[in-house]
Amino acid sequence: DAKTTQPTSMDCAEGRAANLPCNHSTISGNEYVYWYRQIHSQGPQYIIHGLKNNETNEMASLIITEDRKSSTLILPHATLRDTAVYYCIVRPVYNTDKLIFGTGTRLQVFP
């Protein structure tokens, strides 16, 4: 069962920041927050993950609240190619199996 809650859909104007929220109020101290996305007709693509601290890479930034009960994925300058379903997943530190995908957030970037 998915342990995260995400909005079903969001819109974002091209060039603006896309902020995708995720609630994981039951997260434990030994669970990572992972983000994947799935562009139409492609496999899920890894974006970023974090444990406690905020993280940034070439694709996105991940902001995790101090109590770790929620997080936000930030795409700083959304493009049309960022239109996809975005999945927030919690995953135990010492467990490499069972990525449990929920229903995700469908992000539509418009011109």
Add this chain to the structure above:
Amino acid sequence: DAGVIQSPRHEVTEMGQEVTLRCKPISGHDYLFWYRQTMMRGLELLIYFNNNVPIDDSGMPEDRFSAKMPNASFSTLKIQPSEPRDSAVYFCASSLGRLSNQPQHFGDGTRLSIL
């Protein structure tokens, strides 16, 4: 760098036929996963391997499904006999290492249609 490679990309076959899906993981990765995606159930883990050995096959729907990994660079998922309800997109993924600090990398899937 080459990612996870799956073949075929599309497969259409008649009910009762044997179907074989193929996967080549990223070189050096020691974990391999098979997932299935449908509109009704979303993405589900079917089975995964570590160092070519099946670790957990609890997600395999029934005995008609089987998976093998004869070597570190190749895996197959076989359905025999196939049924219309097996129609789905099947994804293969691979990762490196035991800790979940290592992300899984997915192929682009095989879209299977059973008529």
